[in-house]
Amino acid sequence: MGEQKAELIEFDIRGQICPSTLLTTLREVNSHRSALKKGRVQLSIMTDNRDSTATIPDSVRNMGYAVTVQKLQDYYRILIEKPISAG
Numbered sequence: 001m002g003e004q005k006a007e008l009i010e011f012d013i014r015g016q017i018c019p020s021t022l023l024t025t026l027r028e029v030n031s032h033r034s035a036l037k038k039g040r041v042q043l044s045i046m047t048d049n050r051d052s053t054a055t056i057p058d059s060v061r062n063m064g065y066a067v068t069v070q071k072l073q074d075y076y077r078i079l080i081e082k083p084i085s086a087g
Helices: 020-031 033-037 052-062
Strands: 007-012 041-047 066-071 076-081
Touching: 007 020, 020 033, 020 041, 020 052, 020 076, 033 041, 041 052, 052 066, 052 076
Parallel strands: 007 041
Antiparallel strands: 041 076, 066 076
């Protein structure tokens, strides 16, 4: 059986600065916790705050999720996915 593709949920927090960007992201991670852990959703955070490209990934990785950061034209995209399974 093929794995079902995760739903992508996008949040545009451009214009916000830390700690608002971190708090908003953590709220969304917590509200989608069950679906994230099961791999049913991915969260895509769009931010233009460079500090957020360190604070958000560090915090979310500490919660056990996989995180990637992409620099796009005039903003960053932070993708949060299900935890990487151990073994």
